Amino acid sequence: MTAPDRAVGDLLRELAPQVLGVLVRRHGQFDHCEDAVQEALLAAAQQWPAEGLPGNPRGWLLTVATRRLTDEWRSESARRRRETEQAIADPEFGTEPLAPAPDDVEPATDDSLTLLLMCCHPALSAPSQLALTLRAVGGLTTAEVAAACLVPEATMAQRISRAKKTVKGAAGGFALPAGEARLERLPVVLHVLYLIFNEGYTATSGDDLQRPELAAEAIRLTRAVARALPEDGEVTGLLALMLLTEARAAARTDAAGRLVPLAEQDRTLWDGALIAEGVELISRALATSPLGPYQLQAAIAAVHAEAKSDADTDWAQIAILYGLLDGMAPNPMVTLNRAVAVAQVDGPQAGLALLAPLDADERVARHHRLAAVRAHLLEMAGDVAAAREQFREAARRTTSLPERDYLEKRAAALA
Structure with a gap:
């Protein structure tokens, strides 16, 4: 091209x-x-x-x-x-008129937020909201949406079709909600944008670790929401989180596309402009808005971004922030990240203790990240054999080829 x-x-x-x-x-x-x-x-x-x-x-x-x-x-x-x-x-x-001349149209306002609100109709399930948003607002093909959501293309086509019919038959249909109804959809909009960014930053499957076009689209759309709601702390927090996270993108893979973990990344490759903008945004949000989950995640990302090296990371502060986040918005992925931070502060056994209840949580019990984090903490604790087996198990569970290669190499290094 x-x-x-x-x-x-x-x-x-x-x-x-x-x-x-x-x-x-x-x-x-x-x-x-x-x-x-x-x-x-x-x-x-x-x-x-x-x-x-x-x-x-x-x-x-x-x-x-x-x-x-x-x-x-x-x-x-x-x-x-x-x-x-x-x-x-x-x-x-x-x-x-129905067919205006190119220079005779309404002012060029960005209707992305309007479309986001329409696609996040409360009559839809969360997967349907995500699929419809990726298709209509993100501009992805049905095949690309299917790949992002890990379902066959035919299944995704049916899901999107059903979603459109559901909204068409629901109260209000594809109309922009007003007043409180509009604000009620905001959390769903932010969650959908968060999921789109996560899929772009770390693809759940395929040959590439990242899907830059998805991450960029999520940031663009979140900027649109932030322009419309500049005083909303959670909107600002989500944008800050995306920018601070995206700042590390260039350092996350080597020249061959292999995964480079955070501790080993060349921080000179981090995007200083994105970090500065993200830090400014989260600092302003924390000073002026009620605390929320996206702000806490952005604050954690800011602590990582401001550390000159992995050794300089303020893990104690990160552990405290994850504790607050785990109390405010409990989630198994939050617990996984908290366990890593706690292990850095209080030792690997303390981190492993936080992981134990997740074995009974069906949302994450078979997820590769649980096995990968446990492997990391077992290695820290000196249990090489158990760590090696958990790295192998994590490699078997993931559908991302870069993550699988990395995990297999970690297991081999412990042989």
Whole structure:
């Protein structure tokens, strides 16, 4: 792919949810709007690299997508045409023409937040909310969403289709919630963005440790939420967490793509600008907002980011912060991370004691990270044979090839 093609692709990825958000907000017919946007994106991908960018790319896409909708509706029955004309004539939807000229469209506002709120409808399960958001807002193909969620493509296609039908038939449908209903969806929106970023930062399967495009999209969308809600401490905390974590991305793999653990990373490769922005954001949030889980995670990331080396890490502070987080938002993954920090402060046996109850937690009992953390702490404790077996078990459980290679090498080093 040439540089112009990549630039066009990046621009289309950014504009797609904005255009879809406008159309869904106007017309409410998600499936039809999504199809129209996909046709507009295809036309742009074919024309723009050869002919150059239009003066108003967003307006161009909106015009083409709206015309596609108009053509579709004109091919339907007279009843459908009358309903469409009535809906468009409704003052609530504004009075702009169906097919405006590229320079005659509404102001270029980012409708990503609008679309996020629509996709995080309370009638949907968490997996469906995530899938629909990745598809509609993240701009991923159904195959890419399936890979991110570790399900077959056909299964994901059915899940997304059912999600659209569920929202269409639910109260409010694909309409932007107002007032308190809008705020009630915010925690779900943040959780979905958190999951998207995590999948981008550490892919759950495949040949690559990271999926940079997913992490970048999560950060972009979280920035959009932060612009809309600049005083919300948890929104700011989540953005800070992403930036501070993403700052380490370049140091997480070597030239061959092999995983490099935090303790061994070349910290000169960490992104100083992202760290500075993240530290500023979390410092402001902690000083002005009620404490929340995302702020605590960002504070932990900031402690790591500000350490000159692994030996300089303030593990005592990190252990305290994880203790607060475990009390505020109990989660087996939080407990795993807390066990590592506690082991650094109070010794490996203290960390292993925190892990013991997780063997009965079905959410994590068969997860590779439980075996990997236990292996690390057993190695710290000097139990080489047990550590080797746990590293092997962790390698068997993971579906990420870079993680599997790393864990197998750790086991081999203890042989």
